[in-house]
Amino acid sequence: MPATIKDIAKAAQVSRSTVSRVLNDSGYVKEETRTRVLAVIEELNYSPSAIARSLSNKRSNTIGVIVPDINNPFFAEMIKGVTRVADKEGYRLLLVDSDENNEKEQLALQAFQEQRIEGLLIVATPAKEKKSLEHLRWMRAHHIPIVLLDGHVKYDEFDGVFIDHYQGAHDATIALVQAGHKRIGILTGKLSSRPAMERLRGFQDAMTECGLVSYDEDILFGDYGHEKAYHLTKEMLTRKKRPSALFVSSNQMVLGMMRAVSELRMKIPQDLAFIGFDQLETLNLIGMNCSTVDAHTVEVGELAMKRLIQRLENEKLETAHTVLRPDLSLRGSEANLK
Amino acid sequence: MPATIKDIAKAAQVSRSTVSRVLNDSGYVKEETRTRVLAVIEELNYSPSAIARSLSNKRSNTIGVIVPDINNPFFAEMIKGVTRVADKEGYRLLLVDSDENNEKEQLALQAFQEQRIEGLLIVATPAKEKKSLEHLRWMRAHHIPIVLLDGHVKYDEFDGVFIDHYQGAHDATIALVQAGHKRIGILTGKLSSRPAMERLRGFQDAMTECGLVSYDEDILFGDYGHEKAYHLTKEMLTRKKRPSALFVSSNQMVLGMMRAVSELRMKIPQDLAFIGFDQLETLNLIGMNCSTVDAHTVEVGELAMKRLIQRLENEKLETAHTVLRPDLSLRGSEANLK
DNA sequence: CGGTGTTGTGGGACCGGTCCCATAATTATA
DNA sequence: TATAATTATGGGACCGGTCCCACAACACCG
Numbered sequence A, B: 001m002p003a004t005i006k007d008i009a010k011a012a013q014v015s016r017s018t019v020s021r022v023l024n025d026s027g028y029v030k031e032e033t034r035t036r037v038l039a040v041i042e043e044l045n046y047s048p049s050a051i052a053r054s055l056s057n058k059r060s061n062t063i064g065v066i067v068p069d070i071n072n073p074f075f076a077e078m079i080k081g082v083t084r085v086a087d088k089e090g091y092r093l094l095l096v097d098s099d100e101n102n103e104k105e106q107l108a109l110q111a112f113q114e115q116r117i118e119g120l121l122i123v124a125t126p127a128k129e130k131k132s133l134e135h136l137r138w139m140r141a142h143h144i145p146i147v148l149l150d151g152h153v154k155y156d157e158f159d160g161v162f163i164d165h166y167q168g169a170h171d172a173t174i175a176l177v178q179a180g181h182k183r184i185g186i187l188t189g190k191l192s193s194r195p196a197m198e199r200l201r202g203f204q205d206a207m208t209e210c211g212l213v214s215y216d217e218d219i220l221f222g223d224y225g226h227e228k229a230y231h232l233t234k235e236m237l238t239r240k241k242r243p244s245a246l247f248v249s250s251n252q253m254v255l256g257m258m259r260a261v262s263e264l265r266m267k268i269p270q271d272l273a274f275i276g277f278d279q280l281e282t283l284n285l286i287g288m289n290c291s292t293v294d295a296h297t298v299e300v301g302e303l304a305m306k307r308l309i310q311r312l313e314n315e316k317l318e319t320a321h322t323v324l325r326p327d328l329s330l331r332g333s334e335a336n337l338k
Numbered sequence C: 001c002g003g004t005g006t007t008g009t010g011g012g013a014c015c016g017g018t019c020c021c022a023t024a025a026t027t028a029t030a
Numbered sequence D: 001t002a003t004a005a006t007t008a009t010g011g012g013a014c015c016g017g018t019c020c021c022a023c024a025a026c027a028c029c030g
Helices: A005-012 A016-023 A031-044 A050-057 A073-089 A102-114 A130-141 A165-178 A194-209 A226-237 A251-263 A281-285 A297-313 B005-012 B016-023 B031-044 B050-057 B073-089 B102-114 B130-141 B165-178 B194-209 B226-237 B251-263 B281-285 B297-313
Strands: A062-067 A092-097 A119-123 A146-149 A159-163 A184-188 A219-221 A245-248 A273-277 A292-294 A321-324 A327-329 B062-067 B092-097 B119-123 B146-149 B159-163 B184-188 B219-221 B245-248 B273-277 B292-294 B321-324 B327-329
Touching (some): A050 B050, A062 A073, A062 A102, A092 A102, A102 A130, A165 A194, A184 A226, A251 A273, A251 B281, A281 B251, A281 B281, B005 B016, B016 B031, B073 B297, B159 B297, B165 B184, B184 B226, B297 B321
Parallel strands (some): B273 B292
């Protein structure tokens, strides 16, 4: 068993109170005593129990984080941002990968409650389960602040840091038009997802503004996964009349699209130009030059964590939503080379 | 403040002991009493404090995990494996991304100690700092079992689950030879890294076994990063006499290599064939068909966590090293099309 | 009917800290 | 030099659980 504060007290011939004072340097301690205590601590390699401390302080210093999939770099980057701030501010993270599974999310919330987390971060949309929503409301009612990262509008009763999907899609579409494309399509995610809807709207509005028509058959509804995107693109590319450019709603979908293009022995951007959402670092590293809408994911994480800390310090804040505008990175795949 | 066991006891008109018995269903409790207590628990939405429990039990149920970089899928997958087992067995993970930074690793170990972790997992090589090693030894001496995941041989005094880099490189090289290549090179990582050394040895032995010479200038020493790999490959490809195939030691290096090939307007595998280490899911998804040595990373995570649990249950086990043999996935990039 | 189990419940110490309050020692002030 | 203020330390309650032990209630058995 590790040494306790009692052991230190005995060895240094002082009371536990004095040791505690030295540890937290609070209150008065004679210099001589302090050095003696510190020496003993060093000697016995003592480290105070965070557990006991938490119990006494009624502060766990822990933040719960729920992510749909840590392997997705889009989310992993947000976590990086969260971690950075949490480290600096002395908070510990309890990270749970929910696998987009309602049950797992429920269990996580339960575990978080037992751990007495002080705050909660939820990346992307929380489960739509009524039970989950109730749980979240219950937490908030019990002074556990919650901040959403790029979540669903349905939950805008909570604080959140969002990405401006509308604007991102809008900018991308304009860029395609400026590159000289007349007929432009979109490869988009599930309609049930708020970001997908926003992107679609951004796309459509931009088209209208530019005086272009967006044909219904050029709106390809996928599910954010690469497989569906592959089939949709392949089908689309075999049509006689078809778009010369595509706005692609997620990095996974870009992959499926590229596979379709490559299987049909076509070329980007000659046969099909595109701009994607999210970074595609891997592809750019091998020199494929994919133009993208870069969401500032790391920053989302940082801002969310900072916001949470503000809440922790001052419970009486107005609910606030921060919206980050993505930047366009044009690298060539949007060109019109006809 | 959340309800405590005392509140439940009062509301149900029993003692704390009885409530505790109901919660852990240990000891005798009359059925009638049990249901009454459970009703109150439900009503007050009570959840026992893991913190208080830990203090009393002297069990934190927490495992510390140190990873060099969560964003690297190679490591992220191991974490997936670890998580899966930990979840099932009721352990909590304290995950720290060390950024391959000694100081951060030290701080993490310190924090882990305060959290009274019951076991420690270290992904890839722990910091070479003498201080870290001492810390690890100290932990082990204090009954905190440690399991290394794909770590450095220097630390084989600890339990570990490793990937057979030697065998992987060996198999890959043989495959290149069988594909018809005569002159084969290797793009390898830092020599200070044990995996890099192992891969190099596997490569060289395979060459010798096949009766082929490996020229010194065909051994390209990188640092696992894509940038260095890019330059090395580019230089190599401009030589008059050069390998027709490469064994590439990491997925990052493959990226650099491919950029070099693409910039020189060369083709894979016509101008340069290769087999890489680690999966390259992204590239395969877009139909680039990269042959790779697949290490079973998820399994490494699972086995490591299982091993740790064994240790937790029985401290008196012999130190054991599990070595997993990777599998070869040939997808075309190794072909000899001259 | 009294002894012996088996069930069911409560009391209190303990886990390892923090912190308030009392008191002791030292220094400043009148 | 007595008194007040400041500095230094210790004692004990408390945080929210667990668990051992004592004891009460009830059944069974000879």
